[in-house]
């Protein structure tokens with residue numbers, strides 16, 4: 340009799356992964372069986388990460404928007420106002436993982452890295468070449484050196500989400516975290532930022548810098564010195580008033596210490612000022628002489644920003660923000676444009692200094708996001724527009740925040756620990772936004788973008804140039820209108836003439852409120868508790884014939900929709916699921932067609948359904964209340980398809 344643990348090792352080794360299979364241990368998902376659980380019947384409605392609220396879409400405009408027209412030159416030289424080249428190696432959107440939730444999102448320790456996490460990152464780097472991940476957030480302020488693991492074998496002390504200063508008692512064991520990060524970078528081109536603890540700088544705790552540099556080497560992009568320092572006064576971390584001059588003073592002290600510390604050999608890759616735009620504007624910081632003081636120490640200038648907050652509902656702070664009332668602000672281009680207006684001086688300064696300007700932490704709303712909004716297709720559209728608008732305003736990169744089980748906006752999250760033996764992961768709608776921007780800018784490191792100034796605020800539009808030549812149009816219809824009255828014919832035109840054909844990839848869902856069946860070019864990670872990080876379904880790239888005589892291509896944009904129009908014939912549109920995968924499940928030879936759950940293989944080699952039911956730490960039935968009979972039926976269906984030849988068909992597993 341083979342135990343489950345042995346199975347996971349056997350399967351991990353047997354699976355046709357590209358590299359590193361042996362370093363990655365499956366978490367033994369009994370997973371696909373649970374896809375018969377409707378996602379609207381989430382097992383734990385109390386956890387924000389699986390919020391079931393579906394909002395009403397905003398009322399469509401009347402008179403409706405039915406057509407729009409954009410013409411651009413083919414050559415970048417003829418188009419003033421294009422952004423800087425997006426030439427940092429990383430995908431435009433990286434991730435910012437709250438330090439306290441590493442064990443919910445990345446791995447348990449250096450030997451237990453989550454394969455689903457690796458599969459998701461693999462899909463990003465397939466498109467961009469590299470990705471940046473920051474470990475930090477409010478919880479970084481208290482991170483401290485800890486010898487070895489905590490009692491339970493974990494690398495963090497407490498798993499609850501530390502989204503505010505009130506819930507923090509968190510420490511990452513620096514040594515183990517760094518080793519895990521290095522192990523991840525050995526598998527995939529993932530590069531890291533770490534945050535230095537700034538709660539109490541009367542004594543600087545620099546072990547994170549020492550171990551980080553020593554263990555991660557070049558895979559450490561930079562160290563963040565201070566997180567949202569403009570809030571230190573208000574949040575009681577410093578005596579008030581705490582000014583940008585005080586912050587300068589602390590950084591001078593920090594760099595004095597670093598200069599004396601031989602264990603921190605890299606002294607010029609720091610990240611600052613990371614202000615939240617709450618108490619200080621960027622100009623307040625620049626006006627202190629900040630750039631002159633620290634230019635030689637900095638890898639990048641950084642800010643952090645959310646368009647709204649849900650602090651009242653989460654913590655009783657501020658005023659109540661009703662999700663339904665706030666939904667429309669996420670479905671208009673004006674939100675991104677007005678937020679970016681505050682950074683025009685700053686991105687220019689960064690350009691003049693020749694350093695990146697990074698949005699170091701963002702998402703739909705601080706204090707955890709909003710129910711109904713943060714996991715919706717509408718949120719994916721907003722994050723796409725916010726990212727493209729930042730890119731056109733000369734931000735170099737942005738990091739989407741990942742907050743854990745208690746927040747609404749996670750790009751990805753593991754199942755709650757007591758369900759990890761039978762549920763798969765959850766991929767949030769905003770993960771698609773990061774995947775798509777990785778594809779929009781690609782690997783050429785020459786991508787430049789411009790906001791085309793669409794007449795309707797609900798239909799932002801951009802043009803992207805690579806190697807100084809038009810490569811893509813990016814088009815939105817943020818209007819939700821099932822009647823079809825606001826379906827748009829977007830006419831795109833090139834001054835020197837359109838090609839005979841263009842290829843189009845759509846991000847689709849039924850409605851801006853939808854939280855299920857979100858697909859990028861036909862492929863999806865699945866609904867809540869269905870994801871293993873691998874895109875499922877056939878890649879669907881639409882070919883559209885253009886009218887060369889009228890010099891335009893008519894791109895249909897149903898209400899709602901999002902489209903990337905690939906203009907250049909040599910453009911790589913064929914990228915779907917990444918070729919590098921990591922085994923949570925064994926795969927058949929053909930990519931994108933089938934997955935076989937380890938549990939199914941276990942069954943076919945002698946375990947019965949009854950055995951499997953008893954193996955999980957929790958009984959399935961107790962989770963959903965409607966589990967057991969359905970599961971039994973699913974198991975029979977799976978066994979039947981195994982019997983007829985082992986080619987396990989996606990439709991059978993991946994029901995919705």
Ligand SMILES: *[C@@H]1O[C@H](CO)[C@@H](O)[C@H](O)[C@H]1NC(C)=O
Pocket residue numbers: 362449450518521522
């Ligand atoms: C992880 O990295 C450490 C330190 O570099 C190394 O000793 C260890 O073998 C790695 N573990 C795996 C599983 O790759």
Ligand SMILES: *[C@@H]1O[C@H](CO)[C@@H](O)[C@H](O)[C@H]1NC(C)=O
Pocket residue numbers: 447448449450451488491492493
């Ligand atoms: C890593 O975590 C797993 C699961 O919690 C545990 O079984 C294992 O012993 C840990 N590894 C180390 C090196 O402690």
Ligand SMILES: *[C@@H]1O[C@H](CO)[C@@H](O)[C@H](O)[C@H]1NC(C)=O
Pocket residue numbers: 481507508538539576
């Ligand atoms: C933060 O620093 C203060 C001293 O300024 C200290 O009293 C407090 O315990 C620290 N908080 C944590 C969680 O370490």
Ligand SMILES: *[C@@H]1O[C@H](CO)[C@@H](O)[C@H](O)[C@H]1NC(C)=O
Pocket residue numbers: 620622680681684
């Ligand atoms: C940008 O800089 C100009 C010139 O220094 C200044 O007048 C303006 O107020 C600045 N913008 C912001 C948002 O502070």
Ligand SMILES: *[C@@H]1O[C@H](CO)[C@@H](O)[C@H](O)[C@H]1NC(C)=O
Pocket residue numbers: 419420421422423683686690731732733
């Ligand atoms: C971005 O930078 C480019 C190049 O310096 C400049 O032409 C453009 O106006 C800037 N865009 C914005 C929105 O500031």
Ligand SMILES: *[C@@H]1O[C@H](CO)[C@@H](O)[C@H](O)[C@H]1NC(C)=O
Pocket residue numbers: 755757758957961962
């Ligand atoms: C999992 O743990 C949570 C929190 O302790 C609890 O509320 C929930 O009922 C548990 N679920 C199962 C299936 O045991």
